[in-house]
Amino acid sequence: xxxxxxxxxxxxxxxxxxxxxxxxxxxxxxxxxxxxxxxxxxxxxxxxxxxxxxxxxxxxxxxxxxxxxxxxxxxxxxxxxxxxxxxxxxxxxxxxxxxxxxxxxxxxxxx
Amino acid sequence: xxxxxxxxxxxxxxxxxxxxxxxxxxxxxxxxxxxxxxxxxxxxxxxxxxxxxxxxxxxxxxxxxxxxxxxxxxxxxxxxxxxxxxxxxxxxxxxxxxxxxxxxxxxxxxxxxx
Numbered sequence: 001x002x003x004x005x006x007x008x009x010x011x012x013x014x015x016x017x018x019x020x021x022x023x024x025x026x027x028x029x030x031x032x033x034x035x036x037x038x039x040x041x042x043x044x045x046x047x048x049x050x051x052x053x054x055x056x057x058x059x060x061x062x063x064x065x066x067x068x069x070x071x072x073x074x075x076x077x078x079x080x081x082x083x084x085x086x087x088x089x090x091x092x093x094x095x096x097x098x099x100x101x102x103x104x105x106x107x108x109x110x111x
Numbered sequence: 112x113x114x115x116x117x118x119x120x121x122x123x124x125x126x127x128x129x130x131x132x133x134x135x136x137x138x139x140x141x142x143x144x145x146x147x148x149x150x151x152x153x154x155x156x157x158x159x160x161x162x163x164x165x166x167x168x169x170x171x172x173x174x175x176x177x178x179x180x181x182x183x184x185x186x187x188x189x190x191x192x193x194x195x196x197x198x199x200x201x202x203x204x205x206x207x208x209x210x211x212x213x214x215x216x217x218x219x220x221x222x223x224x225x
Protein backbone atom coordinates (compact mmCIF):
# COMPACT_ATOMS: atom_id res chain seq x y z
CA UNK A 1 0.00 0.00 0.00
CA UNK A 2 0.88 3.65 -0.01
CA UNK A 3 1.25 6.20 2.78
CA UNK A 4 0.81 9.69 1.44
CA UNK A 5 1.32 12.70 3.66
CA UNK A 6 0.65 16.35 2.97
CA UNK A 7 -0.04 19.29 5.29
CA UNK A 8 -3.66 19.87 6.22
CA UNK A 9 -3.77 23.64 5.75
CA UNK A 10 -1.69 26.52 4.45
CA UNK A 11 -2.36 30.23 4.29
CA UNK A 12 -0.65 32.74 2.04
CA UNK A 13 -1.05 36.27 0.77
CA UNK A 14 -2.19 37.26 -2.70
CA UNK A 15 0.82 37.59 -5.01
CA UNK A 16 3.03 35.37 -2.86
CA UNK A 17 4.39 31.86 -3.46
CA UNK A 18 3.26 28.73 -1.65
CA UNK A 19 4.88 25.28 -1.72
CA UNK A 20 2.79 22.23 -0.86
CA UNK A 21 4.85 19.19 0.05
CA UNK A 22 3.83 15.58 -0.42
CA UNK A 23 5.74 12.57 0.84
CA UNK A 24 4.87 9.00 -0.01
CA UNK A 25 5.87 5.41 0.62
CA UNK A 26 4.87 2.96 -2.05
CA UNK A 27 5.73 -0.34 -3.65
CA UNK A 28 6.27 0.09 -7.37
CA UNK A 29 5.95 3.84 -7.91
CA UNK A 30 4.47 4.65 -11.33
CA UNK A 31 3.60 8.34 -11.31
CA UNK A 32 2.42 11.18 -9.12
CA UNK A 33 -0.50 13.51 -9.81
CA UNK A 34 -1.61 16.81 -8.38
CA UNK A 35 -5.26 17.83 -8.48
CA UNK A 36 -7.02 21.05 -7.49
CA UNK A 37 -10.44 20.89 -5.88
CA UNK A 38 -12.55 23.93 -5.14
CA UNK A 39 -15.13 23.54 -2.40
CA UNK A 40 -18.13 21.56 -3.61
CA UNK A 41 -16.59 20.84 -7.00
CA UNK A 42 -14.81 17.96 -8.75
CA UNK A 43 -11.02 17.57 -8.54
CA UNK A 44 -9.35 18.89 -11.69
CA UNK A 45 -6.01 17.66 -13.00
CA UNK A 46 -3.04 20.00 -12.52
CA UNK A 47 0.15 18.05 -13.15
CA UNK A 48 1.82 14.69 -13.57
CA UNK A 49 5.37 13.61 -12.70
CA UNK A 50 6.91 10.22 -13.34
CA UNK A 51 10.59 11.18 -13.72
CA UNK A 52 12.69 13.21 -11.31
CA UNK A 53 12.70 16.93 -11.80
CA UNK A 54 10.51 19.94 -12.25
CA UNK A 55 7.48 20.26 -14.50
CA UNK A 56 6.32 23.83 -15.09
CA UNK A 57 2.88 24.91 -16.27
CA UNK A 58 2.39 28.64 -16.07
CA UNK A 59 2.07 29.72 -12.44
CA UNK A 60 2.11 26.12 -11.22
CA UNK A 61 5.13 23.81 -11.03
CA UNK A 62 5.51 20.31 -9.67
CA UNK A 63 8.70 18.60 -8.56
CA UNK A 64 9.47 14.95 -7.97
CA UNK A 65 12.30 13.07 -6.27
CA UNK A 66 11.66 9.34 -6.49
CA UNK A 67 14.63 8.41 -4.31
CA UNK A 68 13.27 10.58 -1.49
CA UNK A 69 9.60 9.73 -2.03
CA UNK A 70 8.91 13.44 -2.23
CA UNK A 71 7.04 15.88 -4.39
CA UNK A 72 5.96 19.48 -4.11
CA UNK A 73 3.50 21.71 -5.89
CA UNK A 74 4.60 25.31 -6.22
CA UNK A 75 2.00 28.01 -6.75
CA UNK A 76 3.41 31.36 -7.80
CA UNK A 77 1.80 34.81 -8.00
CA UNK A 78 -1.08 33.59 -5.89
CA UNK A 79 -4.57 34.74 -6.79
CA UNK A 80 -7.73 34.60 -4.71
CA UNK A 81 -9.12 31.95 -7.06
CA UNK A 82 -6.25 29.64 -6.02
CA UNK A 83 -7.97 29.13 -2.67
CA UNK A 84 -8.80 25.43 -2.89
CA UNK A 85 -7.79 21.99 -1.73
CA UNK A 86 -4.77 20.43 -3.45
CA UNK A 87 -4.61 16.66 -3.66
CA UNK A 88 -1.48 14.58 -4.11
CA UNK A 89 -2.06 11.13 -5.65
CA UNK A 90 0.37 8.29 -6.31
CA UNK A 91 -0.03 5.49 -8.83
CA UNK A 92 1.52 2.11 -8.17
CA UNK A 93 3.00 -0.30 -10.70
CA UNK A 94 1.32 -3.22 -9.00
CA UNK A 95 -1.90 -1.98 -10.55
CA UNK A 96 -1.58 0.79 -13.12
CA UNK A 97 -5.12 1.93 -12.75
CA UNK A 98 -5.23 2.66 -9.06
CA UNK A 99 -4.43 6.02 -7.54
CA UNK A 100 -3.90 6.50 -3.81
CA UNK A 101 -4.74 9.98 -2.59
CA UNK A 102 -3.45 12.06 0.24
CA UNK A 103 -6.01 13.79 2.46
CA UNK A 104 -5.45 17.09 0.66
CA UNK A 105 -4.03 20.49 1.61
CA UNK A 106 -6.44 23.39 1.94
CA UNK A 107 -4.82 26.60 0.74
CA UNK A 108 -6.36 29.91 1.75
CA UNK A 109 -5.24 33.00 -0.12
CA UNK A 110 -5.73 36.27 1.74
CA UNK A 111 -5.76 39.75 0.29
CA UNK B 112 -12.89 18.30 -23.16
CA UNK B 113 -13.63 15.18 -21.15
CA UNK B 114 -17.02 15.24 -19.60
CA UNK B 115 -18.00 13.02 -16.69
CA UNK B 116 -21.52 13.44 -15.41
CA UNK B 117 -23.23 12.04 -12.36
CA UNK B 118 -26.97 11.56 -12.06
CA UNK B 119 -27.51 13.63 -8.93
CA UNK B 120 -25.63 16.34 -7.05
CA UNK B 121 -27.51 15.70 -3.81
CA UNK B 122 -29.41 12.67 -2.53
CA UNK B 123 -31.14 11.94 0.76
CA UNK B 124 -32.04 8.34 1.51
CA UNK B 125 -33.21 6.34 4.48
CA UNK B 126 -31.37 3.52 6.19
CA UNK B 127 -32.00 0.23 4.42
CA UNK B 128 -32.93 1.74 1.07
CA UNK B 129 -31.28 0.56 -2.13
CA UNK B 130 -29.40 3.43 -3.74
CA UNK B 131 -28.18 3.77 -7.32
CA UNK B 132 -25.54 6.32 -8.31
CA UNK B 133 -25.02 6.70 -12.03
CA UNK B 134 -21.96 7.97 -13.86
CA UNK B 135 -21.59 8.61 -17.58
CA UNK B 136 -18.48 9.67 -19.52
CA UNK B 137 -18.43 10.83 -23.10
CA UNK B 138 -14.78 10.24 -24.08
CA UNK B 139 -14.81 6.51 -24.79
CA UNK B 140 -12.53 5.85 -21.82
CA UNK B 141 -11.83 2.23 -20.89
CA UNK B 142 -11.36 2.82 -17.18
CA UNK B 143 -13.94 4.06 -14.72
CA UNK B 144 -13.75 4.51 -10.96
CA UNK B 145 -15.91 5.17 -7.93
CA UNK B 146 -14.46 6.97 -4.90
CA UNK B 147 -15.86 8.34 -1.70
CA UNK B 148 -14.44 11.47 -0.14
CA UNK B 149 -14.62 12.18 3.58
CA UNK B 150 -13.01 15.02 5.55
CA UNK B 151 -9.50 14.19 6.68
CA UNK B 152 -9.45 10.90 4.78
CA UNK B 153 -9.08 12.00 1.20
CA UNK B 154 -10.45 10.03 -1.72
CA UNK B 155 -10.79 6.30 -1.18
CA UNK B 156 -11.34 3.89 -4.04
CA UNK B 157 -14.47 1.76 -3.79
CA UNK B 158 -14.53 -0.09 -7.12
CA UNK B 159 -13.11 0.33 -10.58
CA UNK B 160 -13.63 -1.14 -14.01
CA UNK B 161 -11.23 -1.40 -16.92
CA UNK B 162 -13.69 -2.75 -19.45
CA UNK B 163 -17.36 -3.44 -20.01
CA UNK B 164 -18.68 -6.07 -17.59
CA UNK B 165 -15.35 -6.08 -15.74
CA UNK B 166 -14.99 -4.84 -12.17
CA UNK B 167 -12.32 -4.85 -9.51
CA UNK B 168 -12.55 -4.12 -5.81
CA UNK B 169 -10.82 -1.05 -4.54
CA UNK B 170 -9.77 -0.32 -1.00
CA UNK B 171 -13.23 -0.11 0.61
CA UNK B 172 -15.73 -2.24 -1.37
CA UNK B 173 -17.76 -3.48 1.60
CA UNK B 174 -21.41 -2.48 1.38
CA UNK B 175 -21.16 -1.53 -2.30
CA UNK B 176 -21.50 -3.18 -5.68
CA UNK B 177 -21.09 -1.89 -9.23
CA UNK B 178 -22.37 -2.50 -12.71
CA UNK B 179 -20.83 -1.72 -16.07
CA UNK B 180 -23.09 -2.90 -18.89
CA UNK B 181 -21.99 -0.21 -21.35
CA UNK B 182 -18.58 1.38 -21.83
CA UNK B 183 -19.77 4.89 -21.04
CA UNK B 184 -21.77 4.08 -17.90
CA UNK B 185 -20.63 2.89 -14.47
CA UNK B 186 -23.14 2.49 -11.67
CA UNK B 187 -22.52 2.30 -7.95
CA UNK B 188 -25.09 0.44 -5.88
CA UNK B 189 -25.66 0.56 -2.16
CA UNK B 190 -27.72 -2.57 -1.53
CA UNK B 191 -28.91 -1.43 1.89
CA UNK B 192 -27.83 2.08 2.75
CA UNK B 193 -26.42 2.78 6.19
CA UNK B 194 -25.65 6.03 7.96
CA UNK B 195 -21.89 5.43 7.68
CA UNK B 196 -22.28 5.63 3.91
CA UNK B 197 -23.14 9.30 4.15
CA UNK B 198 -20.40 10.85 2.05
CA UNK B 199 -19.41 12.60 -1.16
CA UNK B 200 -19.19 10.09 -4.02
CA UNK B 201 -16.98 10.88 -6.99
CA UNK B 202 -16.83 9.08 -10.30
CA UNK B 203 -13.80 9.28 -12.58
CA UNK B 204 -12.70 7.92 -15.95
CA UNK B 205 -9.35 7.55 -17.69
CA UNK B 206 -7.95 6.47 -21.02
CA UNK B 207 -5.38 3.70 -20.93
CA UNK B 208 -4.15 4.51 -24.39
CA UNK B 209 -2.94 7.92 -23.30
CA UNK B 210 0.54 8.43 -21.90
CA UNK B 211 -0.40 9.52 -18.41
CA UNK B 212 -3.69 7.71 -17.88
CA UNK B 213 -5.02 10.82 -16.15
CA UNK B 214 -8.28 10.42 -14.28
CA UNK B 215 -11.04 12.95 -14.92
CA UNK B 216 -13.70 13.44 -12.29
CA UNK B 217 -17.42 14.08 -12.29
CA UNK B 218 -18.99 16.79 -10.09
CA UNK B 219 -19.80 14.39 -7.26
CA UNK B 220 -22.95 13.23 -5.50
CA UNK B 221 -23.40 14.21 -1.89
CA UNK B 222 -25.36 11.37 -0.31
CA UNK B 223 -27.00 11.67 3.09
CA UNK B 224 -28.38 8.52 4.71
CA UNK B 225 -30.82 9.20 7.54
